[in-house]
Amino acid sequence: SMPSEILIKIFSCLDAASLLSVGCVNNRFYHLANDNGIWLKIYSSRFQPKRAARKMKTEQTEAGSLGCAALCDRNPGYWKKEYIAKQIAAVKTRVMQLVISLDPYTGLPCKNREAIKASGLSWIIVLEDRYGKKHVMEKANLLFKDTSVTILWYSTCWPCLDILSSLKLFGVMPLFPDQSRAPRKNRPHRCSLIAEYHLANLTESSVAVGADKLVQLFSLSPGLLVGLWKEKNEIAFVMASLHYHQLLERSTLGSTTVQYVLPLNQPVLDDTDPEYGLHDYSLHIDMHGRTCTYLCETFRSLFCRKGGV
Template sequence: MERMPSEILLKIFSYLDAVTLLCAGCVNRRFYHLANDNFIWFRIYTTAFSPKRCNWKVNSAEKTAVSMKSLSVEDKEAGYWKKEFITKQRASVKAALAQVLQPVNPDTGLPVKTKEALSFSFPRISGLCWVIILKAKNGQEYVMEHTDLSVHDSSVTIMWYGKNWPQIAMLSALDLCGVTPVFMDRSKTPSKNGPYKLPPHTPLLDDHPEYGLHGYQLHVDMHSGGISYLCGTFRNLFTKKGSIENGYVKLVVIRFKNNTEHLPLIGKVGLSWRTDVFDGCIKSCSIMDVTLLDEYGKPFWCFSSPVCMRSSGPSDGPNFLGQTYCVDYVDLEGKVHVELVWIKETEEYFIVSLVLYLRTAKINQWFGTAY
């Protein structure tokens, strides 16, 4: 093919679709310049984005406009219509995804159709995926695409495993990137995306002086892989002003003394893992997703983290007979404390207490006032 005249190669390239043409341009310098041909890309552009007329007849004015536009193709620099096509294609993909993600779940403050949006661009179909870029000390890079994922109400769990990972000792850096497709087909030209950031928040004054926090809503999910052990929403949470302990405001969600609020964990709790060869389960561990919305439905505190149930001794209360466990999580914005009891007769855990501790510094920043 190297000996073929450019005219013949251009004729061959004119039969290629956009993705194949981009791949052909990566073969060598000559193919790159030929694959940038404006006439080929102008045809691809107009075919993809011109209004589709099934039964309409094109009038003479429209024919003249198309002819004039075709004549101007030569005046553009090489690759102009390729860039125009890619820009328009990316905009159309983003617009399609934005339309899917418009409805918001009132429980989580997140898009209702997150799972559908991921399926809309599932990696085996169009290329949306997460990759880990491992950088070796000698400058070599290893790009590892995710192997599996599971979607939950307020999080996506992504898994990587394989036999071809480089040795840890030779690595100097690790980058985690979200990759989105340019073309909605089986081939992909990825572009990196940064991490998701919550929208900016404007502090609001609290107009209910008798309460501290009021009208808050918690959505909590404990899961592992595709299995959910607990998924629930708690509304109208509040705390009286002055309920501050060591720089935290206490928000009680499930009360130990109120049996009607206690909830069971469904299934055998464990954090599942697998590789190409082995699989297993880490007992008493899971992923906890917490989304706390303020009185206006805005995300106040969100996290997704592995947690572990730790034994805290036998139950000393009259209502429960069994071993007690606790789950704790702490970050810069708050703490979560969960108490559970193992009911031996039914072989299940019951959550008998769930308390959030929110840092006063976080609350002051949120409202723009001193709490």
């Protein structure tokens, strides 16, 4: 086999995402790809400002000494973890700056769309058949509205509906958003389970909500539409509507098996009036299709009785 020194030399020419992918090949590659010398170089080039071309000899000597100490005093993989942690923190800071401003009518961040794009967030569905085989559908169209994003998955090679048992919706966050345009299957990323749907006996167990000459629509809760070809009884497309309320948290803070649990929100009763509970609330309704808006209205000064809370 090739000597480790040569492999490390080759690995030093890779970028961070490729280096993480190489580390998944086998145990030997994993340990070699954790080399602190490689990752310190990547870390320094990304997060430390470029030094001036001319430097005093003493400064170069000190820098070399500090570099040796940084390599010798750290466990293997230390600078890889530092680089990844700082990348995640930088993205989080950028996203948080975008979601600070809230819309006075909806109470949602004004720049949700920009925040989603800045984070590199996307969504995939994973279809699992009764034999345990998984089919990942990534190609999707996105439609951003004031209060939600609609995602449409389409393909000419859907798996056979008769053998499918479940559909899982995941949020996918690239580890390095700057490189999110690369094929996601081969790039490091994190997945967060948003919802799971059962597809066994879909036509009998789900609600048919519409049809045309070619396709029949079935609704699965929460927020999923499945279009089936009438003649073949096979999947034509899948559409999900995701409300912006804590969408970033739901799409990033869960795991591949466990959904993110939203914090419990208990409204505080208004005791100024013994007959009524909540006062002066606003309700914003936004009903739309893919190409037009049917209703967009805000209702203000609402209240409710205590028994209805």
